[in-house]
Amino acid sequence: MTGARRNPGPWFVAPAVLAIGLFFFVPVLAALALSLTDFDLYALARLTNLRLVGLENYERLLGDGVFWVALRNTLVFVLVAGPLSIALSLGMALLLTAPGLRLAGLFRTALFLPVVTTLVAVAVVWRYVYHPRFGLLTQALAAWGLEPVDWLGDPAFALPAIIVMAVWKNFGFNMLIFVAGLQSVPERLYEAATIDGASRTAQFRHVTLPMLAPTLVFVAVITAIGYCQLFAEPYVMTQGGPANATLSVVLLMYEEGFRWWSMGYATSIAFVLFVIVLALTLVLARSRRAAGEAVA
Amino acid sequence: MRRRAGAGRWRRAGRLVALHAVVAATAVATLIPLVWMLAASLMPAGQATEVPPRLVPAPATLAHYRTLLAGLDVGRAFANSVLVAAAVTAVSLLLNTLAGYAFARLRFAGRDRLFGVLLAALVIPGQVAMLPLFLLLRELGLVNTYLGVMIPGLASVFGIFLVRQAALGIPQSLLDAARIDGAGELRIYWSIALPAIRPTVITLGVFSFLGTWNDFLWPLIVLSDARRYTLPVALANLLGEHVQDTELMMAGAVVTVLPVVLVFLALQRFYVAGIVTGAVKG
Numbered sequence: 001m002t003g004a005r006r007n008p009g010p011w012f013v014a015p016a017v018l019a020i021g022l023f024f025f026v027p028v029l030a031a032l033a034l035s036l037t038d039f040d041l042y043a044l045a046r047l048t049n050l051r052l053v054g055l056e057n058y059e060r061l062l063g064d065g066v067f068w069v070a071l072r073n074t075l076v077f078v079l080v081a082g083p084l085s086i087a088l089s090l091g092m093a094l095l096l097t098a099p100g101l102r103l104a105g106l107f108r109t110a111l112f113l114p115v116v117t118t119l120v121a122v123a124v125v126w127r128y129v130y131h132p133r134f135g136l137l138t139q140a141l142a143a144w145g146l147e148p149v150d151w152l153g154d155p156a157f158a159l160p161a162i163i164v165m166a167v168w169k170n171f172g173f174n175m176l177i178f179v180a181g182l183q184s185v186p187e188r189l190y191e192a193a194t195i196d197g198a199s200r201t202a203q204f205r206h207v208t209l210p211m212l213a214p215t216l217v218f219v220a221v222i223t224a225i226g227y228c229q230l231f232a233e234p235y236v237m238t239q240g241g242p243a244n245a246t247l248s249v250v251l252l253m254y255e256e257g258f259r260w261w262s263m264g265y266a267t268s269i270a271f272v273l274f275v276i277v278l279a280l281t282l283v284l285a286r287s288r289r290a291a292g293e294a295v296a
Numbered sequence: 297m298r299r300r301a302g303a304g305r306w307r308r309a310g311r312l313v314a315l316h317a318v319v320a321a322t323a324v325a326t327l328i329p330l331v332w333m334l335a336a337s338l339m340p341a342g343q344a345t346e347v348p349p350r351l352v353p354a355p356a357t358l359a360h361y362r363t364l365l366a367g368l369d370v371g372r373a374f375a376n377s378v379l380v381a382a383a384v385t386a387v388s389l390l391l392n393t394l395a396g397y398a399f400a401r402l403r404f405a406g407r408d409r410l411f412g413v414l415l416a417a418l419v420i421p422g423q424v425a426m427l428p429l430f431l432l433l434r435e436l437g438l439v440n441t442y443l444g445v446m447i448p449g450l451a452s453v454f455g456i457f458l459v460r461q462a463a464l465g466i467p468q469s470l471l472d473a474a475r476i477d478g479a480g481e482l483r484i485y486w487s488i489a490l491p492a493i494r495p496t497v498i499t500l501g502v503f504s505f506l507g508t509w510n511d512f513l514w515p516l517i518v519l520s521d522a523r524r525y526t527l528p529v530a531l532a533n534l535l536g537e538h539v540q541d542t543e544l545m546m547a548g549a550v551v552t553v554l555p556v557v558l559v560f561l562a563l564q565r566f567y568v569a570g571i572v573t574g575a576v577k578g
Contacts, residue, residue, distance in 0.1 A: 008481040009404030016395035016451035020414065023429060023447050028420055030428035095319050100312050109564065110323035113330065116560040116567075118510045120528035121552040124535055125333045128542055134345035136332055143348075168326065173571065180572040229421060232512045236532055250423055250513070258517055263427050270424045281419045 031267050039264035057268035067269065069244050070252040073159060077248065078227045081163040081170075085223055086216075089171040093178030094204075108179070112172035119169065123236035126165045127152065130237075152238050155245035162233045162246055170226070174219045181215035182208070214288065221284040225277050249273050330553070337361070337547035344542040360547035370551060372523060373530035378555075380442060380515075380526055381508040384449040388504050391451040393497060396459025397489050401471065402481070411460070417453045423513070430517055444518045445526065449508050455500050458574065462496035463489060499570035502563045506556050527552040 035057055042049040061067050092111055096104050114122065129136045130151035138148050151161040185208060193203045209216075231250040234240050240247035240255075249269060257266030332351065336344035337360060339353040364370040398404075399411050429448065430439065438444035466489055474484045490497060512528045519525055525533065531548050538544050560567060 007402075007404050009398045009402035009407060012398030012402060012481075012485070013395040013407075013410070016391040016456060017410065017414070019391060019447075019451040020417065020453060023432075023450070024417055024420075024422075024425050027425035027428035027432060030432075031424050034428055034431075092319075092322060095315060098315055100308075101315060101319065107319050107323050109561070111326050113557065113560075114326060116506055116556055117330070117553045118528055118556060120510075120512050120532055121549040122329065122333075124531060124545055124549050125329050127535075128336075128344070128545070129329055129332070131345075134347065134349070134542075136328070136349055139347060139349050168329070172326075176568060176571050225421075229423065232528075235512075236535065253423060254513065254517075257427050258430075263431070267424075267427050270421075270427065273421050274424050277421050278419055 031270060034264055035267040035271055037264045039262075039267075041261040044261055044263070053264070057265050060265065061268055061272070066244065066247070067252060070247045070249050071272070073245070073247055074228060074230060074249045076159060077163060077166070077230055078224050080160075081166050081227055082220065082223050084163065085167045085171045085174060086219060088167060089174035089219070090178050090216075092171070093175045093182055094208075096175070096179055097182045108176070111175060114169045115172040117169070119232045120236055122169060123165070123233050126161075126168075127237050130161055153242055155243050158238050158242060158245045162230075162237060165237075166227065166230070166233060170223070174223060177215060177219055178212070181212050185211045217284060217287045221280050224280050228273060228276055228280075333546050333549050333553070336543055337550045339543050341541065341543055344546065360541075360544045361551070363544060364547055364551065368534065369522070370527070370530060370534075370548060373525050373527045374551060376442070376524060377509055377527040380445050381505050383442075384446050384508040385501050385504040387446070387450050388452060388455060389497060389501055392455035392500060393459050393490060393493075394485065395451070396456045397463045397485055397493075399456065400460045400463035401466065401489070411456075414453050414456065418457075422448065426514065426517060433518065439518055440520045440524060441518075442524065445515050445524075446508075448514055449504065449511075452504075454574070455504070458496055458500055458570065459493065461573065462493040466492045495566060495569065496573075498563060499566040499573075502559065502567045503570060505559060506567075509556050 036052060036054060037043070038051045038053045038056070040049075095101070096108055096111075101107075128134070130138070132138055132148055132150040132153065135151070137151070142148060149157055151157050189207050189211070190203060193207050198206065229250055230248040231254065234246040234248055234251050235254075238246045240251050249272065253266045253269040253273070256262045256269060332349075335351050335353055338356040338358070339350070340355070340357055340359070343350060343353065399407060425448075433439050433444050433447065438447065470488055470492065471484060474488050479487070509526075510528065511526075512532070515526045515529050516532070519529060522530070522533065531545075531552050534548055535545060
């Protein structure tokens with residue numbers, strides 16, 4: 001007790017460490033074990049029904065066409081929505097930091113607002129925006145003479161529609177980070193470039209982009225990690241349909257685990273997500289190290 | 297020479313006009329879905345699906361809000377959301393600041409190794425823990441309870457990290473002076489350290505409140521009783537029965553979104569600062 005009084009450090013961290021340990025690290029380790037069992041509705045009712053099945057869940061995963069569809073959709077979503085979000089956010093960040101722009105703070109707030117909104121609520125809103133007859137988008141396109149499209153009901157358009165919505169929701173976040181990155185580029189670099197007669201395009205390519213490279217990598221990786229976890233948009237807007245066209249890895253995990261109670265199988269799906277996120281994080285760590293070496 | 301300078305000025309003015317036009321147009325386009333949500337929520341039934349579309353309700357009515365609150369228990373979901381988000385914010389602020397401050401400024405054996413282990417959690421997506429956590433809470437009798445919804449948010453590694461970064465900047469002389477005055481460590485944490493990192497505490501509070509309010513997957517998993525639904529779960533549920541009632545659904549979306557938008561607008565400065573620190577130092 002006197003030791004505790006002399007050294008309060010462990011007592012300060014104990015509540016948080018216990019909470020995170022008990023409710024995060026223990027479940028993650030348990031997940032590893034759970035993915036090696038056939039935990040299902042029968043085991044949920046009676047734990048003695050539980051069997052250890054080794055890597056059977058992962059084998060089943062490899063042969064499950066629906067899983068590959070979900071993985072493909074998720075990767076397409078990440079690889080299309082990610083670059084779109086980054087391009088839009090970088091473009092808007094460049095415009096927001098352009099010299100002479102009035103009301104920059106107001107514009108920034110407006111562009112950022114979708115980020116703080118509740119995903120489920122705006123997904124509901126976009127469901128109506130995409131309505132094949134009354135939707136704002138459909139009517140706006142009709143005004144340009146374009147044929148109405150059943151955005152969320154057509155397998156060819158459902159995933160693109162969700163991509164557009166997700167870019168709208170998220171680009172403001174990356175934009176803020178880019179604005180901070182752009183503002184931290186030393187002014188003297190631009191002055192030097194101007195004196196050397198570099199055009200604006202040349203300045204962007206040879207000053208802005210290299211100075212922004214670490215921010216760009218960071219934004220790319222956190223955007224990809226966030227988009228890997230696609231769930232609420234398809235859950236609310238399409239339920240994964242039509243014909244699994246918008247089924248994502250997390251949605252499949254949710255359905256297997258909490259609709260069909262195949263919790264062993266669902267956990268192996270969660271680990272696939274873990275591997276993807278881990279790989280992306282390693283990319284970030286490696287490119288940061290490379291950037292650090294380049295500067296040194 | 298004078299003519300060329302004049303032409304340059306016109307070109308600059310033209311560029312400024314174009315710049316403002318592009319930025320303003322993008323901002324308006326970004327806001328349109330939210331503006332339409334608000335407008336449609338105030339329209340009489342059927343007006344939101346008229347062709348061509350309307351952006352101004354005529355006449356404006358609060359009927360859908362009344363239906364939501366009186367008939368459909370959205371008021372209860374609102375109260376649930378307030379309760380859960382406020383409680384998670386309060387508890388997580390306490391736990392994260394205690395831990396973050398100690399990791400930064402108190403010495404104890406294994407401190408840095410423990411912090412390193414915690415950081416590893418940032419690499420693991422939360423979904424991995426969800427299935428076993430559900431089973432654990434089931435054993436503890438916490439499924440379908442408010443506490444069950446709150447549990448994953450009680451402490452966060454990112455929060456501890458942010459507090460630690462801020463606490464590293466507290467001048468040592470400030471802490472030493474309090475120790476010489478005979479203040480206990482808890483007292484120093486509460487009266488010296490917390491006020492010194494106030495902006496970070498507010499930032500973290502905003503993050504925590506918005507994050508909990510907007511969370512969907514975990515409450516969806518844990519809550520089975522409609523009376524305990526938080527707003528996002530209640531709204532998704534409402535969609536199942538009232539998908540045809542556009543104006544009513546938009547009122548539900550407004551009720552869900554408006555509180556977080558207001559919190560953000562009021563505390564925007566802290567929120568933005570938090571994102572930027574997280575990005576630069578993370």
